[in-house]
Amino acid sequence: MKEALKLVVIGGGSSYTPELIEGVIKHHAELPVGEVWLVDIEEGREKLRIITELSKRMVEKSGLPIKVYETLNRREAIAEADFVCTQIRVGMLEARKHDELIPLKYNVIGQETTGPGGMMKGLRTIPVILDICKDIEELAPDAWLLNFTNPAGMVTEAVHKYSSVRSVGLCNSPIGFQKWLMGFFKLPAERIYAEFVGINHLHWVSDVVIDGQSKLQELIDYPQSYKASNVPFDGWSHRFLDSLKAIPSYYLSYYYMTEDLLREQQEAARTTGSRAEVVKKVEEELFQLYRNVELKEKPKQLEQRGGAYYSEAAVLLMRSIHNDSRDIQTLNVRNGKTIDFLPEDASIEVNCIVTKQGPLPIPLRKIPASVRGLLAAVKQYESLTIDAAVRGDRQTALQAMAHHPLVPTVSIAEQLLDEMLEQNKQYLPLFH
């Protein structure tokens, strides 16, 4: 077995990186990372420098034999990598702001990963990730690509469809729910089995089993289900959950409570600004902290940034792949036969057993009867979006937009598409 692993972080200048570094340090015994390469683009040079310095201080404090490198030369970094993590944001927070605000003008949900905003993010991001994959295919064909980059489901599906790179998509939402369950039941993770059914940012928990007994009804009857700081959402209709017989991801509130969330978004846009703008301020404050040469650990304030547990999910996955641990994790993988009404090459988000050769999806015990349609509809939109992104095809993009369940009519789809493609012009060379 190789002595020391090479880990590459594309988008290394992200404010999240210190969390990942913390995880790498913490799990070094089981995941012997020897080199961490932080890669970014010219526009991120300054942030990359700040993050690299902080990372070096953290590693130094740990006393572990880990070297941290910074580079703008992606190919140099990727060569012979063992793991490549991508956490990029094409167009940065400025592009996100428009993803969030333009739909609101048409009374359509404006969100980073769901609806027209997520579609634009997909169109911008997929060609860039596939470009990275070409480098990995050439320079590190045995590497694993861990994709955190949103929209993680579509990006992962695009990689499966258009590249030979071994890849897994990661989201912090399932691990977040697991953590919430651990607190609720006061039990360690391995005592709780939560079955996830769905796709990224559109999953349902169809059962929670402890010691062979289903706890689903107990959770449905519990008045306040779990929340996430970055989704403004206030609780489900008990009557609805009771008949659904599953717990929806909080992202499903965009579908099940569209009007409430739309009103909240429009109100927020008028007052505090878009979520992108809020995040921009948080980021500035974080980098202010990171610059402090006395800081030698991840600052507490990072936790408020949203995206908690991202790095934990990533480190646990690398550890299990590296050690052939065969434990269960909730990941974004190729469907195969798991969800029989979705295409085999679709990406889905389900429990997997993680082996050295990658994650294998575990057969689902039950799929809630009523969610098949919505799941199929959103996956259809995703497949069309991927297709449009790869070919820069406006016709397919219109079909994707018009068939998204949150876009109410074809005429609005046409207007949204035109305005958003124009806004994203510089990031969509294939379309222009």
Added chain:
Amino acid sequence: MKEALKLVVIGGGSSYTPELIEGVIKHHAELPVGEVWLVDIEEGREKLRIITELSKRMVEKSGLPIKVYETLNRREAIAEADFVCTQIRVGMLEARKHDELIPLKYNVIGQETTGPGGMMKGLRTIPVILDICKDIEELAPDAWLLNFTNPAGMVTEAVHKYSSVRSVGLCNSPIGFQKWLMGFFKLPAERIYAEFVGINHLHWVSDVVIDGQSKLQELIDYPQSYKASNVPFDGWSHRFLDSLKAIPSYYLSYYYMTEDLLREQQEAARTTGSRAEVVKKVEEELFQLYRNVELKEKPKQLEQRGGAYYSEAAVLLMRSIHNDSRDIQTLNVRNGKTIDFLPEDASIEVNCIVTKQGPLPIPLRKIPASVRGLLAAVKQYESLTIDAAVRGDRQTALQAMAHHPLVPTVSIAEQLLDEMLEQNKQYLPLFH
């Protein structure tokens, strides 16, 4: 082969019946009907009498050896039938009025077969049809059930799922489009092959082939596609159809142009009243005509009633089954493997080859890439509705309502369901 066939019409007092009688007379050479039994319920006794008298006059004029019977005793009629047609309306036009008007209050499409209105019609109708099926199973197990009763797709699926009766669902929409194509191309039906993909009132024509050549693009580029008198709709976006690469059924305008149609419906409700109220007046005028003892044929005015070609579709189907004609007709049948992302026991509306043993769906050449999601979502709602109807289950009904693509939020679904179930109380004994 049996000398003379016995045809039973459940809902014989319908204003449509004269059209069916006309068809039976016209095709007598190939479909030797000897007896027509018109069945209705107590509330329809008067209409039944009027229709029976008119039918007798029509038959008499034809000089054919056909006997027309009227009865309120359904079992007597069904015994040893060859064909049973159902054209019933549980709750009559009064119930339809509420199906159409209640959703409008919530800014939701109010329509006879699509959306919450169609759901209520399904809940009222399915148990009654299954009750008829029990009689057929017992008294005429070899009979064919031709179901015209809306929502025809759900009713047909319910019969396939819960009864052993041999059954086909019929709609006038596909034959209507065929007729329009015949006029457009000035060619007989057998020279034109239109491929239908979808389910009842939610289909797309994925191709039109004449003499081996696709005419799809020509049709897409033609400025005014076909219309139907009973759907207030003014034309598709050419840009949208051009990227869809299919021609949607006019019922799809409820999904693709929701807001426009909602406005039209709300405007109409304020001025001319609901469609049910319009139809009520037309019906009264028709029965006025029918009463005239000099009338010995189907009056021209019936054609304005909507539902043109219903009887032609029915007579052609009976003729092809009777003669093992093996011609192609567009029918509602069990899916099997035809549309691979829908359940095998779903009803779908596709081209079939009609044999003595019933229609066999012909494999589809192509399914437009972008419609799979919407198709799956509506079929999911239909399956839930059937399940709810059979068991009188409010929880499942809520899931159906909440997951209907035209119902925007869960809270509206809850309110709509409560109000509509209450309104339909007397027709939903299983729910109350």
Added chain:
Amino acid sequence: MKEALKLVVIGGGSSYTPELIEGVIKHHAELPVGEVWLVDIEEGREKLRIITELSKRMVEKSGLPIKVYETLNRREAIAEADFVCTQIRVGMLEARKHDELIPLKYNVIGQETTGPGGMMKGLRTIPVILDICKDIEELAPDAWLLNFTNPAGMVTEAVHKYSSVRSVGLCNSPIGFQKWLMGFFKLPAERIYAEFVGINHLHWVSDVVIDGQSKLQELIDYPQSYKASNVPFDGWSHRFLDSLKAIPSYYLSYYYMTEDLLREQQEAARTTGSRAEVVKKVEEELFQLYRNVELKEKPKQLEQRGGAYYSEAAVLLMRSIHNDSRDIQTLNVRNGKTIDFLPEDASIEVNCIVTKQGPLPIPLRKIPASVRGLLAAVKQYESLTIDAAVRGDRQTALQAMAHHPLVPTVSIAEQLLDEMLEQNKQYLPLFH
């Protein structure tokens, strides 16, 4: 529509050609063939000349505006063809002789299309047919390829898998059974519906329906089922058919009565010689007749050659494609979802509805419960053989041979493969 069709016959020097010419003349009204191009290779120059002369005399006698051409230049012939028929025999009857005799030495069935002999014929033929397909792709991309060349199932599957040519496989066995049924029931073809389930030379008739009534049991109980002159076979066990609830193709006797047929073959090899040798003599006599310049029609003696109705099947298929007839024919086509336990890209032999855009398989009503395994096993062998043929891969060829249900052990498979590949050396350049 094109005025006159161009028909190309690859292997035009075959003794069967006069039958095809007869068919073309007979159906000229519905299939307006203007040119027939007979193509052969250098070794067949003499036979090609004889056949061409006879064909010209036949056409002249008919008075129809058909021109007959002969050529050794395949590409010249194929250019702008409407239909291309292939009836080639790579290695000629000499190769067939070894296909039949070598397996007998190992106590294995020696037959032209079934078992190791069929496998060798497949290995020899598939690359040649794919080569022809390349010419069609280039020179006549809209042409239909009608493949009569055995093993027709494997050849058709290879074309579907490795070429874009529109292709159908044809066998005279289904039409032969249809003719037998017409005689037995004294009814025209369109009154009888026989459902075929399976693959080429391995099908079962799962039902025969006349006027909506199944006649299957009557046929099973009939003491002598149909025979074909070229399969030495004497009748099924009634007890077996009665429990099978289907009528097997006569080729299935090689599987169901292996030992009896093996004994007959070994006896025949000792006395009359292999079937190839018998055919060789028949062919010589036929060409003797063909040379007669007074002969202006297909001689009666051709019917004894075996392969009756081949040309009828071909002309009927061309006619239905040309006229978009939408009638039902039993053909070798891509499986799709028709037989759900076989791969979608497998060729199967089932009833199809023949349209201008080609045949569409009709869904099967029932598949006899007990035949799935044998069907899957033989199809598996076929897929492996196609794969081996295309790549010249000995390992895959060994797997095909070893898993053929008629090859009893791996060690015999190894010996058979070695001896037969060596024998066929000159016809298997990819393997040597």
Added chain:
Amino acid sequence: MKEALKLVVIGGGSSYTPELIEGVIKHHAELPVGEVWLVDIEEGREKLRIITELSKRMVEKSGLPIKVYETLNRREAIAEADFVCTQIRVGMLEARKHDELIPLKYNVIGQETTGPGGMMKGLRTIPVILDICKDIEELAPDAWLLNFTNPAGMVTEAVHKYSSVRSVGLCNSPIGFQKWLMGFFKLPAERIYAEFVGINHLHWVSDVVIDGQSKLQELIDYPQSYKASNVPFDGWSHRFLDSLKAIPSYYLSYYYMTEDLLREQQEAARTTGSRAEVVKKVEEELFQLYRNVELKEKPKQLEQRGGAYYSEAAVLLMRSIHNDSRDIQTLNVRNGKTIDFLPEDASIEVNCIVTKQGPLPIPLRKIPASVRGLLAAVKQYESLTIDAAVRGDRQTALQAMAHHPLVPTVSIAEQLLDEMLEQNKQYLPLFH
């Protein structure tokens, strides 16, 4: 959690029971068995007494709080059981003798679980197991049934199809291969991942992965693959395995080397007698040992009996279910979508992750291309046999026998069936 578990052994008088008791003692910490109920029938009363006495002495020596009960009252034993193990032999070794010897007369493999012998064992056993299941459904609906009884695949499938009992089929063959691999690679089990593809007694190992690297080719190239004492078999053709790209179960030698094994069996029958007769003697010797009141542990000689690791497999499975261990074991379970060309309700033998709610099959990475046909054919025979067993249907039994790949012709199938059904008359009440 329940304090102490109740374990029931149907067929408790089997010579294997001491091994199971040993396992229960050894794993008591993780599997707290409090009661072991040994059940047998009147004919086994004496053996049951001997086994019970020995078991009590073993438990006493261990000092653990386990009570051992003996009973002929199956229902008393089953009531409120946690685990029920079945290890019965309907007709005892005398019936097995005929299973082995009758086919040899027809030059057909005579074996306990493979071929006509296995079929008869299935017909005798399935109704008895289903009878036991009725008791479990009534008296211990939450119990897990662990079925060791051969033919384990068919028996397990029958239970899945005709009972609601939660059931798993167990075979010692996969664990035996795992043990061999551990010795070969000198590594603990959790470091080796062997992928099993197939059904009981007909599986292939498609890959063996250690630390992420495939060791398959190394194993194929190793001259002597593993053996089992109860299958007389001397080694595979390297050339064959090299092209198969998988390692077949030793039971596959009956299919791949039929003639060699048939000769060995016929020779053995003439000299040492059938395997049943050999086993009978071993059993007598074992019971001689068991009677010794000084014996307080499993005697070494039991290991020569064959069936090594049976009890280890059973105890490991119970332990993992009880503790929700989520480790990987190779088990016989319902197929679902795992092997896509087999029916969903077929039993298959594959790697599973074992949870408190039972084993979930892990998706297969690869299925060797050439084995699909044989797998489908044997599974088809198994399904037919189960169907025949449950209904006592001779026609279906004939189809099963005739379509078994080791039965060469229909006429031999008919004779074998008649003679073997007659021989088994007293154990097949449904057939007589």
